[in-house]
Amino acid sequence: MLPPSVEIRNSSVSGRGIWAKEKKEAGSILISVKPHISVLSNQSLHTHCSSCCGPAPPSGLKRCVRCRMVWYCDVNCSSNDWTLHKLECSALKKWSSSAPSPDVAIPSDAVRCLGRILWKRRAEGPESIWAKEIDSMQSHRGSLQPSAFESHTHLAHFLVRFLDLSSPAELSEYGLSTAGDLVDIISKFITNTFTLTSSSLSALGVSVSPLVALINHSCDPNAVIVYPRCSNEPSTEEPLMQVVAIRDIEVDEEILTAYIDTTLPRFSRQKFLKETYNFDCQCPSCTKYSGVDPRESMWCPKSCGGKCAVPTEENSLTRCEKCQTPVTSPDAVLDVLRVGQEALDKAVALRSRDFNKAKQLTTNMIPILTSAGLTPACHPLLALNELHQSLLVSAFSSNLTQSVLDDSVRAAAKYSAGLSYVLREGHPVRGVALADLGKLLAVDEPEPSTSNSSGRDAVFPPSGPRRLKLALETLKQARTELYIGFGRKNEGGEVGKSIRETVVSLERELGVWSQGVRNVLEDMPKPLKS
Numbered sequence: 001m002l003p004p005s006v007e008i009r010n011s012s013v014s015g016r017g018i019w020a021k022e023k024k025e026a027g028s029i030l031i032s033v034k035p036h037i038s039v040l041s042n043q044s045l046h047t048h049c050s051s052c053c054g055p056a057p058p059s060g061l062k063r064c065v066r067c068r069m070v071w072y073c074d075v076n077c078s079s080n081d082w083t084l085h086k087l088e089c090s091a092l093k094k095w096s097s098s099a100p101s102p103d104v105a106i107p108s109d110a111v112r113c114l115g116r117i118l119w120k121r122r123a124e125g126p127e128s129i130w131a132k133e134i135d136s137m138q139s140h141r142g143s144l145q146p147s148a149f150e151s152h153t154h155l156a157h158f159l160v161r162f163l164d165l166s167s168p169a170e171l172s173e174y175g176l177s178t179a180g181d182l183v184d185i186i187s188k189f190i191t192n193t194f195t196l197t198s199s200s201l202s203a204l205g206v207s208v209s210p211l212v213a214l215i216n217h218s219c220d221p222n223a224v225i226v227y228p229r230c231s232n233e234p235s236t237e238e239p240l241m242q243v244v245a246i247r248d249i250e251v252d253e254e255i256l257t258a259y260i261d262t263t264l265p266r267f268s269r270q271k272f273l274k275e276t277y278n279f280d281c282q283c284p285s286c287t288k289y290s291g292v293d294p295r296e297s298m299w300c301p302k303s304c305g306g307k308c309a310v311p312t313e314e315n316s317l318t319r320c321e322k323c324q325t326p327v328t329s330p331d332a333v334l335d336v337l338r339v340g341q342e343a344l345d346k347a348v349a350l351r352s353r354d355f356n357k358a359k360q361l362t363t364n365m366i367p368i369l370t371s372a373g374l375t376p377a378c379h380p381l382l383a384l385n386e387l388h389q390s391l392l393v394s395a396f397s398s399n400l401t402q403s404v405l406d407d408s409v410r411a412a413a414k415y416s417a418g419l420s421y422v423l424r425e426g427h428p429v430r431g432v433a434l435a436d437l438g439k440l441l442a443v444d445e446p447e448p449s450t451s452n453s454s455g456r457d458a459v460f461p462p463s464g465p466r467r468l469k470l471a472l473e474t475l476k477q478a479r480t481e482l483y484i485g486f487g488r489k490n491e492g493g494e495v496g497k498s499i500r501e502t503v504v505s506l507e508r509e510l511g512v513w514s515q516g517v518r519n520v521l522e523d524m525p526k527p528l529k530s
């Protein structure tokens with residue numbers, strides 16, 4: 001159901017879209033729906049519930065006893081999912097028994113999601129509202145990009161195997177008359193699917209909502225899609241998908257979200273949008289960016305405080321926007337950007353297989369990119385700092401030393417600083433990054449510095465009470481941003497909730513510390529009055 005404050009309109013450039021009928025403030029929830037279908041990724045299947053998509057409850061998840069591949073919070077969640085799961089349960093068993101190796105024993109989330117769409121379509125009937133809403137989603141069947149042929153063919157091949165179809169005639173059971181109809185449903189899926197995320201924005205799988213899929217794209221969006229998860233309890237309403245305004249939206253303004261990671265440089269964004277969504281983005285960030293784009297920026301070679309655009313193959317002569325000093329060795333910068341991207345791709349791929357190698361790569365690469373002059377907002381330095389922070393934090397459980405903690409704080413601070421140039425205030429990614437930084441600053445220091453010298457004070461991160469004060473300020477800023485990004489009504493979602501307690505305990509701790517100092521001062525011998 002479309003809320004009364006928004007409406008569907010047509011645009012000559014981007015087809016249908018959703019427009020605001022009322023003025024909406026930043027942090028307003030514009031749309032709140034349960035997606036038609038949500039499916040966990042293979043990695044999340046045993047850590048999250050396949051019905052409400054929430055994390056494992058304290059008592060642990062319970063596995064489906066038949067296929068032994070999907071897990072649920074409890075019997076309520078499993079029975080809520082049963083009407084759909086019963087259709088896929090035997091298909092999952094069959095797939096796994098014929099899989100050539102254990103790492104391909106479960107079909108991808110895309111194949112499982114398409115399977116669920118088709119099974120549900122068959123169960124509801126092609127004339128049902130549910131099926132009509134799915135059918136109404138945009139398809140690019142007639143104008144597929146050559147680069148998309150392979151992914152569509154792959155998906156079609158695996159889907160046919162998953163549904164156990166032995167002839168094209170069997171497609172009719174699902175309301176599809178030809179192989180072209182299969183391509184159509186795959187194109188609808190690719191064009192209109194969202195990443196299902198946790199309450200702290202980790203990718204969990206995919207979801208499909210024909211209503212939210214009506215929203216068009218901008219690289220500088222005025223709204224975001226979140227799954228704030230306001231209760232830890234399993235619920236039939238979850239996963240709840242919400243579209244939240246991240247800045248004030250005027251009457252008759254189009255609501256726009258970003259389909260892609262907008263911290264990427266323009267070339268990568270445009271390539272991805274063309275290949276996956278079949279359009280050339282004409283948003284202001286792609287066409288009218290004035291000044292140096294922070295995603296592709298480096299510091300002035302003369303350190304005047306200004307920035308230069310990083311050189312590209314097409315334009316190697318770039319200058320500081322403030323003092324006009326040219327970038328002296330553009331080829332060296334181009335090499336560093338290329339090597340940095342390769343290291344990022346390799347570290348992401350190694351992350352789950354060889355954690356230490358991934359950490360070594362980010363540890364070695366970040367100083368090279370930094371000393372080449374890239375700003376913390378520049379790609380791929382921003383992404384490397386994010387990855388480095390998360391790799392260091394994963395090392396906490398085995399070995400928390402002061403230096404690992406300080407390195408994590410520094411990486412988190414650089415990541416947050418970089419994001420602040422690229423994403424507007426209130427973007428949930430900024431809010432979560434600030435919350436992570438604040439929480440790291442609030443971790444008990446294994447070996448706090450006892451030095452009060454001014455030299456030590458200049459070092460980042462500070463130690464002792466100055467560190468706690470910084471933690472408190474960071475968490476308060478995070479709370480402000482999370483209230484926008486995850487919706488004011490949701491009070492910042494689960495991340496907002498999780499930092500509230502830390503803020504209270506930090507205020508208490510700092511209050512106790514200040515009182516302690518006052519007591520010591522009062523106890524000091526007073527100078528004798530002359």
Ligand SMILES: C[S@@+](CC[C@H](N)C(=O)[O-])C[C@H]1O[C@@H](n2cnc3c(N)ncnc32)[C@H](O)[C@@H]1O
Nearest residue numbers: 013014015016138192213214215216217277279
């Ligand atoms: C999720 S759908 C959005 C709704 C779609 N406009 C419709 O009519 O159903 C995504 C598709 O909308 C179009 N689209 C979205 N944002 C666009 C934009 N900024 N410029 C041009 N086309 C856009 C593209 O065709 C894209 O593949």
